[in-house]
Amino acid sequence: MSEAFITRVSKFVPNQAVANEEMEEYLGFINGKSSKSKAIVLRNNKIKSRYYAYTKEGVPTHTNAEMASQAVRQLFPGNPDELKEIDLLSAGTSSPDQIMPSHGVMIHGWLPETGTIEVVSPSGVCCAGMHALKYAYMSVKLEDKEKAVAVASERFSPSLRAEQFEEEVQELIRLEQNPYVSFDKDFLRWMLSDGAGAFLIEGKPNETGNSLKIEWIDGCSFANEEEACMYMGAYKQEDGTLKSFKDFTNEEIFNKSIFSIKQDVKLLSEKIVKLGFNNLKQILDKKGFDMNDVDYFLPHISSYFFESKIEEVLLENGIPVPKEKWFTNLATMGNVGAASIYMMVEEIFNSGKLKKGEKILLAVPESSRFSYMFCLLTVC
Template structure:
């Protein structure tokens, strides 16, 4: 088995940063009215700015695959190898641009990469880690020489008024429920990509050795928590959007909206922390040896909940070691861990031997993932 290194990272954030005050100018006013609880949600999530792939008329400036392709291109621009050397692509997203074909096919086409093996991953936040683990194992096993793993989200298109108004008219409601409003004011657009190689170049200034990736689903214990495609998350009552008489009927019944079950979300936290403790107990994670902790979370309030539980376990990683960019770029879902790694890469703050622990929980139906990286810094050859 070969060692695997992240040798380059790239990101793409569409357009200029959008402030809290300007959000609805891009997302649109539902039935022409400002949100009644948007400001409260923003206080909870702590996000100050984000990026949208839409302009103020609601017209897309990029597709989801184009954003991923831009992140792939930036990664290659920062690497020491060409497109011709890449022989594997894995791509992740919550929802691709098309129902068919797979997301990786579209990214492959737009990126102009040569013929190669590809893999598409569709989940929520953890899909980015699924894609990365697939690329990691392919290189580690010697199946591939160099792999690109990318993740991209185009969440804002879910939040245009047309995704809600037909349902509100049909149900007689005047305002969205909190389970739909929260995501509308929290999720945003962006993409990230990482280059994985087994051959660490002598003149590489910084690489990240990928030590391991651990991912586990607990869907056997929970109903869907963050969901779309059904009006209910009760597995016993689920009617898929495609089984309605038409897409319009599915929309009118609320089966297209993206929603979050908050009660279920909070019940997942002990499961995520319990999985973390199991990794500590079996020696995979040593909290005192972590130099940078990159946790994904969707809101500042959820971060505080996470801190409280970790402090109770006695296995808390000090907050001064936490590295997160939620406040500046918003919640980019599956791309968030890529964009954190990319920013840490650019910061030039890493020292040889620094240990980086990444944490990506997913509320879709309870998935938890961890990844450990070790910084390898070398002096550039003369």
């Protein structure tokens, strides 16, 4: 089989960075009041800025598919004719613009220069971007494709705006209950960000400049053991099962904010770090890889609150990583879900700091029902 290399990396973010102090100017005030949880969540996640694909007035500026297409175009800044050479588009997201058609073909619609190519759209949440990468990696490694593009993108912001919760708040007022949305819905409003990242994967490294050889990509799911932790378009019942939006009336969908993104924060804190990073030890043993050989450790985290938790679990498993090897840009980019790991790789790839032979370990936990993806890259 061929080898597979990431030869180019790009990102696209919409508009200007939004600082913490401006967030509610974009997201709005639920029931006309500032969020009670905002300060607490921001203090823990330590995010300083993020990006939204709409204006303060609520006017959309980009679709998810459009942002993804812009990231793909930026892989070829000096020669857009190279778009014609792409033979696979593999696209991951957890926030598509529509249920159907697929997210991937909608991106393809923004890239008419590519011609007729294979398109695939792995679903999921944070791991969706890694699944997209793995499909592209395997296609090149099997010599089925020569120039594959993996892209990951998110457009969470419309689901975070105050008007999404207005019907629920009014229903609470009618029932003479506290007109504040629950913490599981408010929690993610202060963490999520919009944007896209893209990789070009080829069977040969760049003739000049660095490339990243994909050594392996491995993952695991604990959905057979654990209930859903983060969900959208569903209602979590007392027994832990999810009731689909399809089984609610239109009125119930609005009154319960069924299409808001929800997070079971207690379950998140208990499970997200231990499950995946305990399993990392088994994956490394299976691959015969020594954690001491890692030069850069890129963990996708939704909050800096989890940084010390990951550090503790790695130490417990005998695979510690010194903090000087860690890299994340969560503070400046926010949590861009499936695209976060692409944006971290983009920043470090284009930093000019990488040296031949260095090893980069990617770690992507997904809290939706506890899935994890890990990837080892070698600078060449």
